[in-house]
Amino acid sequence: MNQILVTGGAGYIGSHTCVVLAEAGYGVTILDNLCNSRAEVLARLQMLCPTKLEFIKGDIRDPVLLEQVFKARQYQAVIHFAGLKAVGESTVQPLAYYENNVCGTLALLKAMQHHGPKSIVFSSSATVYGDPHAVPIKEDFPTSATNPYGRTKLMIEEILADLHRADTGWSIARLRYFNPVGAHESGLIGEDPLGVPNNLMPYVAQVAAQRRPYLNVWGNDYDTPDGTGIRDYIHVLDLAKGHLSALRYLEQHSELITLNLGTGRGYSVLEMVAEFERACGLKIPCRMGPRRKGDIAQCFADPTRSWELLNWRATRGLAQMCKDAWHWQCSEKLRNE
Numbered sequence: 363m364n365q366i367l368v369t370g371g372a373g374y375i376g377s378h379t380c381v382v383l384a385e386a387g388y389g390v391t392i393l394d395n396l397c398n399s400r401a402e403v404l405a406r407l408q409m410l411c412p413t414k415l416e417f418i419k420g421d422i423r424d425p426v427l428l429e430q431v432f433k434a435r436q437y438q439a440v441i442h443f444a445g446l447k448a449v450g451e452s453t454v455q456p457l458a459y460y461e462n463n464v465c466g467t468l469a470l471l472k473a474m475q476h477h478g479p480k481s482i483v484f485s486s487s488a489t490v491y492g493d494p495h496a497v498p499i500k501e502d503f504p505t506s507a508t509n510p511y512g513r514t515k516l517m518i519e520e521i522l523a524d525l526h527r528a529d530t531g532w533s534i535a536r537l538r539y540f541n542p543v544g545a546h547e548s549g550l551i552g553e554d555p556l557g558v559p560n561n562l563m564p565y566v567a568q569v570a571a572q573r574r575p576y577l578n579v580w581g582n583d584y585d586t587p588d589g590t591g592i593r594d595y596i597h598v599l600d601l602a603k604g605h606l607s608a609l610r611y612l613e614q615h616s617e618l619i620t621l622n623l624g625t626g627r628g629y630s631v632l633e634m635v636a637e638f639e640r641a642c643g644l645k646i647p648c649r650m651g652p653r654r655k656g657d658i659a660q661c662f663a664d665p666t667r668s669w670e671l672l673n674w675r676a677t678r679g680l681a682q683m684c685k686d687a688w689h690w691q692c693s694e695k696l697r698n699e
């Protein structure tokens with residue numbers, strides 16, 4: 363069985379991707395230091411996987427551990443999710459972000475160069491487009507960053523491009539995610555942010571669950587039909603399947619590919635709230651607030667290249683995303699009672 367090393371596989375997107383990989387017949391080893399995920403997730407994740415998952419608790423910045431990991435088993439490829447991802451936190455603790463994301467990726471790539479597979483799928487982000495001059499966003503649009511988190515993604519993208527220029531034996535996918543939301547339909551895995559959620563969907567779900575009194579809508583004076591920000595929300599399982607498609611592509615091509623993973627459709631904050639209200643049958647109280655610093659009016663993908671190259675496209679709509687997010691929220695509540 364072909365074995366894949368999944369760094370950050372206990373986290374939100376990684377855990378859903380592990381399910382998709384295991385269902386597709388791959389062996390999966392997770393390497394995660396659990397700095398933003400819980401060990402309990404692993405047992406629930408295992409329930410969804412037809413084969414036994416391997417779990418290594420450890421840090422991608424640990425070169426000794428990495429050497430052991432790659433010497434102990436032959437991996438076909440690495441899917442690299444491990445990283446810190448909170449934009450606000452990155453502006454307060456930039457060094458922690460450069461250390462974890464950039465130095466961590468360097469340590470991983472060095473170990474792969476010496477002992478491991480030369481095939482990697484990397485989690486990049488639509489944040490690398492900065493404030494795009496137009497929508498939908500194509501992969502060849504200019505890139506920029508407005509915060510340390512975004513800069514770590516750009517730096518890693520550049521490191522990967524240099525690596526491929528130096529040695530075309532590498533197979534590399536740089537996947538730029540738009541806004542992953544929703545959860546596995548079982549309610550066993552999902553997004554579990556610590557503290558106050560920064561992102562819209564988990565915040566809305568917590569308001570619906572009466573854990574928070576109302577949603578702050580950050581700005582209703584944007585140049586959009588209802589004045590609120592527009593984003594490309596993508597079901598996390600569609601995103602996970604995009605990784606499987608990229609992995610299969612890299613099995614056949616030792617190339618550097620850069621792809622948007624989005625649906626190609628944008629929804630406003632108020633449209634998202636209305637759809638969530640339909641999914642949960644409850645009213646979501648909202649309060650209009652000022653714009654959030656660094657936010658942009660509109661961000662949605664042109665996913666054509668992913669379709670042409672990988673034959674991949676998102677299939678789940680906003681109703682399914684909200685339904686699964688709500689089911690996950692209710693399941694978590696029951697488990698915590």
Ligand code: NAD
Binds near residue numbers: 375393397399423
């Ligand atoms: P997450 O925090 O749920 O998962 C990341 C996992 O990596 C966690 O389980 C964490 O414990 C682990 N980790 C972090 N640093 C590590 C280290 N040094 N060594 C080992 N494990 C480590 O985040 P997610 O939402 O699943 O995101 C996964 C990746 O996708 C991240 O790189 C993130 O930047 C990127 N991304 C996420 C989004 C999003 O909206 N969720 C959007 C674009 C890109």
Ligand code: UD1
Binds near residue numbers: 654
């Ligand atoms: C987030 C990340 C960004 C990443 C992108 C795609 C932050 C600050 N930015 O931004 O780096 O590239 O996801 O994964 O985390 N909103 C509210 N009230 C809230 C929360 C959000 O009105 O409580 C609005 C925002 O103003 C925005 C929309 O909802 O218009 C979506 O916000 P969010 O979920 O944070 O995603 P991004 O802004 O796209």
